[in-house]
Amino acid sequence: MSAASVRRTDLRYRVGLNLRAVVGRSYPRIVGANREPSWIFFEALLPLLGIAAYVFIYQFFGGQALAVINQATLTAPFGMCGSNPCADAAQQALYRAAVYSNTNALVASVVLGGTMVAFWLNVLWSMASQLYWEKEIGNLQLYMMAPMNRMALLGGMAVGGMVMTSMRAVSTLIAGVFVFGVVFQVANPLMLLAVFFATLIALYGLGMMFASLYLLWGREAWNLSALMEEPIFFSSGFYFPLGGLFRIPGWGPAVAIAGSFIPASIGLDALRQLTLGSTAFGGTLWIFDVTTELEILVGMAVLFLILARYALAYLETLAKREGKLTSRHQ
Amino acid sequence: MQSPMTYAVETRDLTRIFAGKKKRRFRRKAGSNGSEDSLGPVTALDGVSLGIKEGELFGMLGPNGAGKTTLIKILATLLLPTAGQAFVAGHDVAKDPFPIRQRINMVSGGETSGYGLLTARENIWMFSQFYGVPSKVSKERIDDLMHIFGLWDKRDAKVRMLSTGQRQKMNMIRGFVTDPDILFLDEPTLGLDVNAARVIREYVMNWVRKRAGKTVLLTSHYMAEADQMCDRIAIIDKGRILACDTPANLKRMIRTETTFQLEVDTIRDTTSFVGLRGVKNFSHKDDISKNRSHLTFILEDEGPVAEILSSITSQGAKVHSLQKSEPTLEDVFISMVGRGLD
Numbered sequence: 001m002s003a004a005s006v007r008r009t010d011l012r013y014r015v016g017l018n019l020r021a022v023v024g025r026s027y028p029r030i031v032g033a034n035r036e037p038s039w040i041f042f043e044a045l046l047p048l049l050g051i052a053a054y055v056f057i058y059q060f061f062g063g064q065a066l067a068v069i070n071q072a073t074l075t076a077p078f079g080m081c082g083s084n085p086c087a088d089a090a091q092q093a094l095y096r097a098a099v100y101s102n103t104n105a106l107v108a109s110v111v112l113g114g115t116m117v118a119f120w121l122n123v124l125w126s127m128a129s130q131l132y133w134e135k136e137i138g139n140l141q142l143y144m145m146a147p148m149n150r151m152a153l154l155g156g157m158a159v160g161g162m163v164m165t166s167m168r169a170v171s172t173l174i175a176g177v178f179v180f181g182v183v184f185q186v187a188n189p190l191m192l193l194a195v196f197f198a199t200l201i202a203l204y205g206l207g208m209m210f211a212s213l214y215l216l217w218g219r220e221a222w223n224l225s226a227l228m229e230e231p232i233f234f235s236s237g238f239y240f241p242l243g244g245l246f247r248i249p250g251w252g253p254a255v256a257i258a259g260s261f262i263p264a265s266i267g268l269d270a271l272r273q274l275t276l277g278s279t280a281f282g283g284t285l286w287i288f289d290v291t292t293e294l295e296i297l298v299g300m301a302v303l304f305l306i307l308a309r310y311a312l313a314y315l316e317t318l319a320k321r322e323g324k325l326t327s328r329h330q
Numbered sequence: 331m332q333s334p335m336t337y338a339v340e341t342r343d344l345t346r347i348f349a350g351k352k353k354r355r356f357r358r359k360a361g362s363n364g365s366e367d368s369l370g371p372v373t374a375l376d377g378v379s380l381g382i383k384e385g386e387l388f389g390m391l392g393p394n395g396a397g398k399t400t401l402i403k404i405l406a407t408l409l410l411p412t413a414g415q416a417f418v419a420g421h422d423v424a425k426d427p428f429p430i431r432q433r434i435n436m437v438s439g440g441e442t443s444g445y446g447l448l449t450a451r452e453n454i455w456m457f458s459q460f461y462g463v464p465s466k467v468s469k470e471r472i473d474d475l476m477h478i479f480g481l482w483d484k485r486d487a488k489v490r491m492l493s494t495g496q497r498q499k500m501n502m503i504r505g506f507v508t509d510p511d512i513l514f515l516d517e518p519t520l521g522l523d524v525n526a527a528r529v530i531r532e533y534v535m536n537w538v539r540k541r542a543g544k545t546v547l548l549t550s551h552y553m554a555e556a557d558q559m560c561d562r563i564a565i566i567d568k569g570r571i572l573a574c575d576t577p578a579n580l581k582r583m584i585r586t587e588t589t590f591q592l593e594v595d596t597i598r599d600t601t602s603f604v605g606l607r608g609v610k611n612f613s614h615k616d617d618i619s620k621n622r623s624h625l626t627f628i629l630e631d632e633g634p635v636a637e638i639l640s641s642i643t644s645q646g647a648k649v650h651s652l653q654k655s656e657p658t659l660e661d662v663f664i665s666m667v668g669r670g671l672d
Binding site: 007009013016017020021023024025027028031032033035036137138139141142143144145146147148153320321322323 | 348349403406407408409410428429431432433434435436438441442443444445447448452455456457458459460461462463464465488
């Protein structure tokens with residue numbers, strides 16, 4: 001070829017190329033997706049309804065508990081309450097505080113779970129299914145023809161997804177604080193940030209791995225995504241502390257262990273400990289201590305990213321051999 | 331592995347076979363087992379050997395399913411060959427795709443790539459980032475190309491608001507913005523109006539002619555387009571190259587033959603022309619709106635004309651015009667493939 005066609009291949013060039021690719025691919029998600037104001041209704045306000053349902057149930061139970069305590073105070077302020085000794089005023093105040101605290105912790109758990117639901121749905125529908133979509137609209141072959149590393153493509157999708165969904169998650173969090181009056185107590189903000197980012201990286205690493213597999217499975221993948229919504233909400237403890245499942249005899253621990261393979265489960269558990277204090281719920285509903293959970297999350301992040309890289313390389317070779325990258329409806 | 335030749339694109343006995351798709355047969359009777367029928371393997375390319383020189387605008391003509399797109403996909407490193415080798419810019423497509431990907435780009439007709447929520451400009455910029463083009467350079471190129479392709483007024487329009495022609499112009503700009511050495515154009519003017527197609531043709535021709543070292547491989551359904559644009563043309567059918575030469579030389583190949591074009595009332599039976607002595611090949615196209623048939627005959631000499639006319643009139647059809655013509659690329663195609671492109 002002529003001298004005009006000499007192209008750089010050095011490391012600096014490759015790093016620059018892949019960073020540009022990450023920025024390029026994240027752009028449609030960060031900028032494009034927020035052009036439609038309808039997201040505020042569909043992705044910030046509507047999910048609040050789901051959260052509100054759990055919040056009202058927990059608040060109702062909290063209210064019932066308070067009523068019982070208050071009733072005991074009114075009917076038998078001194079002496080005996082039936083066959084049991086009545087609590088004195090100080091003890092009753094402690095009971096009330098415990099009910100307030102537990103109700104707040106449950107509601108806060110739901111709000112935090114709601115923010116993580118946004119990330120999980122984004123991983124399912126905008127990461128895992130994305131390569132399949134890209135193939136259908138004709139983008140995938142253009143991506144695969146470009147010199148960028150394939151992980152830069154997935155990385156761009158993930159970064160874009162994280163930023164885009166963070167806006168939705170923050171809106172849920174703000175609504176939780178102002179509408180439901182949730183109180184968070186953050187003692188270790190650095191640890192909180194570390195856990196949050198480790199959770200996101202592990203979660204999106206899982207999404208990157210799914211992206212290749214979904215492309216391989218084609219349309220069947222839609223069913224899988226649908227299958228992984230509600231059951232994961234439950235088994236990962238999005239709306240209650242996951243440790244509660246371990247207390248259910250029989251199937252409880254099995255479901256909780258299965259759900260723990262989704263990084264959001266461990267991540268949520270750690271985030272709840274860091275924002276509510278490890279003594280919340282009497283300190284009995286947590287799976288592991290925060291440090292152990294952070295280590296698990298980092299391990300998951302590394303594992304999923306490595307698996308994603310190999311899954312994509314395998315898929316690309318297979319697709320080039322079978323023509324699946326370029327043909328639609330396969 | 332590098333090609334020893336200085337071709338921009340070279341293929342050697344390139345073969346691509348697609349495994350047959352499995353067609354699931356549903357169970358008809360309760361209790362019986364479902365079974366799968368294989369539709370059999372499809373040979374898309376069958377020993378294709380080609381050499382496209384640097385600076386050449388090379389055309390590839392062939393009917394649907396001839397193997398044109400498969401060839402482009404292999405050269406664009408999107409497909410692996412089943413057998414044989416392909417080199418682009420001297421690099422083996424199967425073993426060394428990275429330097430190829432740095433130097434190529436591809437635009438297909440009727441492409442729906444990009445994201446509807448982004449503007450035309452943003453979409454092109456996004457794709458340029460996958461090639462590592464610095465943002466500033468990319469934006470300058472995009473603006474220049476948008477002026478050239480007449481898309482400047484639509485630069486900030488969301489892609490989903492663009493018409494088919496505007497969208498295809500955007501795709502073309504995407505192809506050029508990375509400044510490739512080798513550009514694959516797969517029917518780039520498909521479905522475009524005359525003006526949009528002309529703008530694209532002119533820019534592609536100028537790009538190859540005025541800039542050293544730029545090569546284009548173009549597939550087209552439009553014979554006149556290929557004739558006008560290409561330095562050389564390969565005619566491909568059923569995965570095999572039937573001829574490869576300049577348009578003038580291709581036409582010269584059938585100059586010893588005579589081409590007749592007839593416009594007659596719609597006729598249904600063309601079997602009487604098959605095997606007619608002296609008829610080398612013919613094509614048949616109906617114009618339903620006018621109730622007419624257009625027939626093109628490649629004849630060894632003028633001998634069979636009387637017999638053809640007699641066969642037409644015996645079906646009760648009137649002959650409205652009869653014209654002897656100079657061979658066109660379409661005649662070459664009909665002569666070799668045995669049918670027209672439509």
